[in-house]
Amino acid sequence: MTINILFAAQPDSWAQYKEPLSAALQQTGLSYALRCDFAPSDVDYIVYAPNSAIQDFAPFTRLKAVMNLWAGVEGVVRNKSLTVPLTRMVDEDGLTQGMVEWVTGHVLRHHLGMDRHIVNPDHNWDHSPPPLSRDRPVSILGFGALGQACAAALLALGFPVTGWSRSAKAMDGVTTCGGADGLRQALSGAQIVVLLLPATAATENTLNAETLALLPRGAVIVNPGRGPLIDDDALLAALDTGQIAHATLDVFRIEPLPEHHRFWSHPGVTVTPHIASETRPDSASRVIAENIRRHVAGEGLLHLVDRSAGY
Amino acid sequence: MTINILFAAQPDSWAQYKEPLSAALQQTGLSYALRCDFAPSDVDYIVYAPNSAIQDFAPFTRLKAVMNLWAGVEGVVRNKSLTVPLTRMVDEDGLTQGMVEWVTGHVLRHHLGMDRHIVNPDHNWDHSPPPLSRDRPVSILGFGALGQACAAALLALGFPVTGWSRSAKAMDGVTTCGGADGLRQALSGAQIVVLLLPATAATENTLNAETLALLPRGAVIVNPGRGPLIDDDALLAALDTGQIAHATLDVFRIEPLPEHHRFWSHPGVTVTPHIASETRPDSASRVIAENIRRHVAGEGLLHLVDRSAGY
Numbered sequence: 017m018t019i020n021i022l023f024a025a026q027p028d029s030w031a032q033y034k035e036p037l038s039a040a041l042q043q044t045g046l047s048y049a050l051r052c053d054f055a056p057s058d059v060d061y062i063v064y065a066p067n068s069a070i071q072d073f074a075p076f077t078r079l080k081a082v083m084n085l086w087a088g089v090e091g092v093v094r095n096k097s098l099t100v101p102l103t104r105m106v107d108e109d110g111l112t113q114g115m116v117e118w119v120t121g122h123v124l125r126h127h128l129g130m131d132r133h134i135v136n137p138d139h140n141w142d143h144s145p146p147p148l149s150r151d152r153p154v155s156i157l158g159f160g161a162l163g164q165a166c167a168a169a170l171l172a173l174g175f176p177v178t179g180w181s182r183s184a185k186a187m188d189g190v191t192t193c194g195g196a197d198g199l200r201q202a203l204s205g206a207q208i209v210v211l212l213l214p215a216t217a218a219t220e221n222t223l224n225a226e227t228l229a230l231l232p233r234g235a236v237i238v239n240p241g242r243g244p245l246i247d248d249d250a251l252l253a254a255l256d257t258g259q260i261a262h263a264t265l266d267v268f269r270i271e272p273l274p275e276h277h278r279f280w281s282h283p284g285v286t287v288t289p290h291i292a293s294e295t296r297p298d299s300a301s302r303v304i305a306e307n308i309r310r311h312v313a314g315e316g317l318l319h320l321v322d323r324s325a326g327y
Numbered sequence: 328m329t330i331n332i333l334f335a336a337q338p339d340s341w342a343q344y345k346e347p348l349s350a351a352l353q354q355t356g357l358s359y360a361l362r363c364d365f366a367p368s369d370v371d372y373i374v375y376a377p378n379s380a381i382q383d384f385a386p387f388t389r390l391k392a393v394m395n396l397w398a399g400v401e402g403v404v405r406n407k408s409l410t411v412p413l414t415r416m417v418d419e420d421g422l423t424q425g426m427v428e429w430v431t432g433h434v435l436r437h438h439l440g441m442d443r444h445i446v447n448p449d450h451n452w453d454h455s456p457p458p459l460s461r462d463r464p465v466s467i468l469g470f471g472a473l474g475q476a477c478a479a480a481l482l483a484l485g486f487p488v489t490g491w492s493r494s495a496k497a498m499d500g501v502t503t504c505g506g507a508d509g510l511r512q513a514l515s516g517a518q519i520v521v522l523l524l525p526a527t528a529a530t531e532n533t534l535n536a537e538t539l540a541l542l543p544r545g546a547v548i549v550n551p552g553r554g555p556l557i558d559d560d561a562l563l564a565a566l567d568t569g570q571i572a573h574a575t576l577d578v579f580r581i582e583p584l585p586e587h588h589r590f591w592s593h594p595g596v597t598v599t600p601h602i603a604s605e606t607r608p609d610s611a612s613r614v615i616a617e618n619i620r621r622h623v624a625g626e627g628l629l630h631l632v633d634r635s636a637g638y
Contacts (some may be wrong), residue, residue, distance in 0.1 A: 046477075114459060117484060121436060126426065130432065141600040173480060204561070273452065289444075
């Protein structure tokens with residue numbers, strides 16, 4: 017029997033995904049139809065982006081599972097009309113690798129103090145080398161697949177890495193911790209903090225006036241995770257006092273970042289336009305096709321979202 | 328018998344090295360005296376920086392070997408008054424690690440296109456992610472200890488790496504090549520070129536008008552090696568035409584880079600003040616002490632300079 021797969025995302029996504037997703041589905045050997053326009057009652061699986069026009073899943077009476085195209089699921093996880101399993105994108109080949117490159121690059125940028133050479137109108141020959149990476153502790157808040165992949169890359173370059181998550185996870189060579197005491201530990205020694213937590217009610221404003229004060233003076237914040245992890249006003253205040261030397265932010269509460277936002281003009285902030293981690297159509301399509309194949313074969317779904325935890 | 332070790336470098340080096348070098352020598356168990364002011368005929372070993380006041384080694388009649396504090400030996404290797412063995416600094420712990428961090432950081436900076444976010448006065452939200460590292464070939468010219476260490480770090484991050492040296496060297500996962508044909512191969516596919524060759528008559532102007540033209544249009548040059556590896560005028564011309572998109576230069580024919588030099592003002596050039604690789608006193612002292620111990624014990628010297636090759 018033909019499996020009907022609805023692609024529910026913005027039209028530009030369809031243009032990107034139509035070919036690679038068809039190719040990946042053909043590789044599975046399944047008999048399928050992939051379209052943007054099934055009648056809801058005919059749909060077996062939805063390949064989904066939370067900014068899709070579809071926000072009510074109730075009419076999809078034979079729906080078996082929803083495969084989210086994005087790593088972030090906060091735009092769909094609380095949708096009460098969705099009662100079937102939801103998977104998130106864990107695209108090792110594209111999304112994870114892209115994140116590792118962005119995080120490693122910006123950690124090294126701050127570690128090496130590159131900005132004072134990139135922008136040097138006075139032609140200052142300031143011959144003071146940075147410490148070695150071994151003397152630059154980095155803490156990663158959020159220690160799932162992305163956090164651990166970034167930790168591995170930073171470890172390989174010699175940085176001492178601490179990984180904090182809700183429940184502490186073990187990783188060779190990394191100091192791991194969890195809970196409120198663990199957060200104090202992760203922040204108190206970190207010269208660079210990388211935020212890779214999911215956006216949930218529990219993680220909102222993880223960095224606030226109180227937690228920013230736990231960092232050593234002059235620490236650097238790197239946020240490729242989610243905008244709401246940071247209390248924007250508290251961060252700006254900490255930048256103004258010098259408690260925080262710099263923040264490189266890839267994600268924001270509103271995107272694109274509104275023109276009037278102080279992050280644009282503050283000299284201690286670098287704004288990047290949500291490019292740290294991009295799902296690449298080729299590799300993401302293979303992940304989705306494999307998950308549909310697994311579900312049809314009665315195997316467990318990969319990257320299943322825990323709806324109660326919110327990610 | 329006491330071994331007399333002369334420290335011959337600038338006074339600020341003595342301030343940095345006095346304690347760690349004494350500590351490292353004590354670890355060897357040798358009976359030694361370390362000073363800046365022996366009579367030449369009493370000196371057994373010289374710990375040497377090429378910018379030292381000592382340029383005539385003839386009066387050092389019982390000299391056994393010279394341990395250069397720097398990786399670069401071009402300031403001493405052609406000194407005809409030096410007839411005893413000369414070693415160069417290979418400080419894995421400090422110099423090599425620092426180079427790996429600087430090279431990896433600047434390769435990632437160019438790969439990710441960071442500069443357009445670091446300097447973004449128009450608040451441009453340009454959401455176009457870079458390719459993954461696997462699609463960004465990097466060639467390293469000069470494939471000794473430093474080049475290979477940088478290659479390992481870039482490989483681990485996913486970059487395809489080609490290593491070129493006078494005589495081709497093998498390294499797992501790296502395309503290696505040598506000679507003139509190899510240079511054409513290394514340049515023709517490289518989007519980023521890292522220069523880590525020694526400064527010799529044979530390597531002068533390795534990047535010139537002809538070889539710069541072999542690169543794909545828009546390639547990036549990263550030079551933490553030596554200034555004379557590049558024909559400055561040819562590089563500026565290639566930057567002006569867009570053949571080369573950017574050059575990040577840490578070393579120059581004259582240092583500090585003179586104020587009037589076009590490298591300071593060219594928008595396609597980033598100047599860093601010879602900080603890519605710094606000998607760190609702690610680890611460098613251990614290397615020197617170990618080499619003196621080896622020589623006293625009749626073991627072979629590490630990091631011996633080939634005077635005919637010039638490095």
